[in-house]
Amino acid sequence: MTQAFFQALRQPPTEFTxxxxxxxxxxxxxxxxxxxxxxxxDHGVHGFVIHPRVGLPRDLGWMxxxxxxxxxVALEEAVRRNMQVIxxxxxxxxxxxxxxxxxAANPDYQTRCLAKIDLAPGEAPQL
Structure with a gap:
């Protein structure tokens, strides 16, 4: 049993990729x-997460x-190779x-944040 356990760690079944x-x-x-x-x-990784990031050309367009x-292309290749995709x-x-x-569609939804400022008693904030 121990031998099988260590073998499974070295070469896990693809469902545990x-x-x-x-x-x-x-x-x-x-x-x-x-x-x-x-x-x-080829390197024993039978699944991947496609993660679009900054750097994709703007002219490609999101979605x-x-x-x-x-x-x-990626999904068809994964299916052909019996791989998993997230x-x-x-x-x-x-x-x-x-x-x-x-x-871009509604600038009112832009990110906002809070900032902490220290004030002395009675001091008005500089906005």
Whole structure:
């Protein structure tokens, strides 16, 4: 039993695979996506999380047909290789920004913050 346990740690079944947190942060190319997926699998990684990041070309467009076509490439290759995929449902940060489209459509939703300032008793804040 101990031998089987250590063997499973060295070469875990694919249902217990590592998942690469795969940053998409540059121009995308279908052949390069397929190459990277093959590389994941060649190194024992049978799953990945597609994570769009700052660096994707603006002309690609968030959730555009062009971007979704690259998702199709990755998903089809993963299915072909019997790999697992997690779709990260955000474009960059903060969560809920939809890669900046929310604020672009309504500037009232831009990020705000609180700042702590120390005042002496009776001192008015400088705004």
């Amino acid at each position: 590592l998942f690469a947190f795969w940053f998409w942060n540059d121009r995308l190319d279908a052949d390069e996506l397929r190459r990277q997926i093959r590389d994941f699998q 555009s047909d062009k971007l979704l076509a690259f998702y199709d 779709l990260y449902d955000e474009g960059m940060y903060p969560s809920g920004s939809s890669a900046g489209q929310v604020v």
